[in-house]
Amino acid sequence: MTYTPLNITGLAILLMLSTLTLYLFPHPIILIIIGLAPFVLWGMVNFSFAIVLAFIIFSFFRIHEVFPILEPLKLPLLLALSAIFIVFLRASILQNLHAYWCPQFTYLILFSLLVTIAVPFASNVAVATKAWTGVYSKIILITFIIAWMMRKESHFISASRVFIFAGAVVGLVALYNKFNGIGLVEGTRVTIGRDIGSLLGDPNDLALVLLYPMAFAIATFLEQSLSKFERLFSLTTFCILLYALLATQSRGGLLGFLAVISLFAYKRIRSKVLLFTGGAMALTVLFTVAKISERASGGAAEAGIDESAMGRLYAWQAAWNMALDNPILGVGINNFYYNYFFYSSHWDGLNHAVHSTWFGVLAESGFVGLILFVTLIVSTLLMSLKMLNTIKVEEHTPGIRVALNAAPAGIIGFIVSGTFLTQGFIWPIYLQVALVIALNRYLQSMSGSRTT
Numbered sequence: 001m002t003y004t005p006l007n008i009t010g011l012a013i014l015l016m017l018s019t020l021t022l023y024l025f026p027h028p029i030i031l032i033i034i035g036l037a038p039f040v041l042w043g044m045v046n047f048s049f050a051i052v053l054a055f056i057i058f059s060f061f062r063i064h065e066v067f068p069i070l071e072p073l074k075l076p077l078l079l080a081l082s083a084i085f086i087v088f089l090r091a092s093i094l095q096n097l098h099a100y101w102c103p104q105f106t107y108l109i110l111f112s113l114l115v116t117i118a119v120p121f122a123s124n125v126a127v128a129t130k131a132w133t134g135v136y137s138k139i140i141l142i143t144f145i146i147a148w149m150m151r152k153e154s155h156f157i158s159a160s161r162v163f164i165f166a167g168a169v170v171g172l173v174a175l176y177n178k179f180n181g182i183g184l185v186e187g188t189r190v191t192i193g194r195d196i197g198s199l200l201g202d203p204n205d206l207a208l209v210l211l212y213p214m215a216f217a218i219a220t221f222l223e224q225s226l227s228k229f230e231r232l233f234s235l236t237t238f239c240i241l242l243y244a245l246l247a248t249q250s251r252g253g254l255l256g257f258l259a260v261i262s263l264f265a266y267k268r269i270r271s272k273v274l275l276f277t278g279g280a281m282a283l284t285v286l287f288t289v290a291k292i293s294e295r296a297s298g299g300a301a302e303a304g305i306d307e308s309a310m311g312r313l314y315a316w317q318a319a320w321n322m323a324l325d326n327p328i329l330g331v332g333i334n335n336f337y338y339n340y341f342f343y344s345s346h347w348d349g350l351n352h353a354v355h356s357t358w359f360g361v362l363a364e365s366g367f368v369g370l371i372l373f374v375t376l377i378v379s380t381l382l383m384s385l386k387m388l389n390t391i392k393v394e395e396h397t398p399g400i401r402v403a404l405n406a407a408p409a410g411i412i413g414f415i416v417s418g419t420f421l422t423q424g425f426i427w428p429i430y431l432q433v434a435l436v437i438a439l440n441r442y443l444q445s446m447s448g449s450r451t452t
Helices: 005-024 028-046 048-061 068-073 075-092 103-121 125-149 153-180 203-222 228-248 251-268 272-289 307-325 336-343 357-390 398-418 427-451
Strands: none
Touching: 048 075, 048 125, 048 153, 048 203, 048 427, 068 075, 075 125, 103 125, 103 357, 103 427, 125 427, 153 203, 153 228, 153 398, 153 427, 203 228, 203 251, 203 398, 203 427, 228 251, 251 272, 251 398, 307 336, 307 357, 336 357, 357 398, 357 427, 398 427
């Protein structure tokens, strides 16, 4: 490594911090910690992507909530702090982060700035502040970190495999809860960690988490050049995820699943009439197998437009009213629920969630926020489809082909299921945006290296 003035300054700062620590805490164990620090730093630098990937898994799949025994360890917080420290280290001292910019980052920054500016003007400032500091600000920061840190082929291969494995774990726990009647909503709909307030405690949110690894499982199974074991494991995981998704009885989740498999089928079935006919039949079969008609809400016992559907319509109408009243900034992040009473035309004694990503963003960030958010999602989808359609896929390794095929399927699944699920300000879509940006950057670097 070449020692530049910035490197030397960074080393001097570390030395000063070590000296200050010894002065403030004159204990022998501090010497041991300082002695181990270089090895810890070496491990963090050389396995930096593993730390970032671990943070992704814990944040997206909520592993610490799937297995509550891990909760006291505060692993998401520790991994987040480690990831941020790695970025600082690589950007300031090692100078090998290779940060870059793209249009999607511009849309993301503008949208996040709008959400941030709206916090002090929110209807409930305390709720908005907690949501911004507790989750959303970390999501935006880590989105950049993921996109900048995923640079090598091995990164995409590792991410694909870990997504599939983590999906299998979450799916198995969901099925275990289903078979043992643990945390069931309305007596039939499976959840995970509902008793501890987990994000997966909502069957609709659980369904969306199950959708993303499903895209990677399908893409891996269809990649015939991979080993038989890997393809068999992916097929097994797909079956687990599908069974768990059916157990959530989420209509949005089932529509998202159909959207995911439709993208893969579209490339392989020449007859589009057969494709759409088969899709309609598959949707009917899925709703039957999932026993949607047996749901306490939205089931066959409710005549006409069922209670669940009417609840969504009332919520969407309330979201529209919120946006009309607050067209620029909205009512503030995570404030829809607390404003439902004031903007709904139908009051049944309870506030309700919006049950739509698009209407949720509209209500909580206004029309400007919705435009920026939709622009971010659409531009990312178009980027992923462009990569898939214009790049000679056969020129790349199987691992990259899996990522290329899974990326647009995951986003399309989000777009469809997100119409009925509230996911605008939590992890899933931002993770997918970061992965597509990183994949596009990798392919551009590979194309440049081949032409030079």
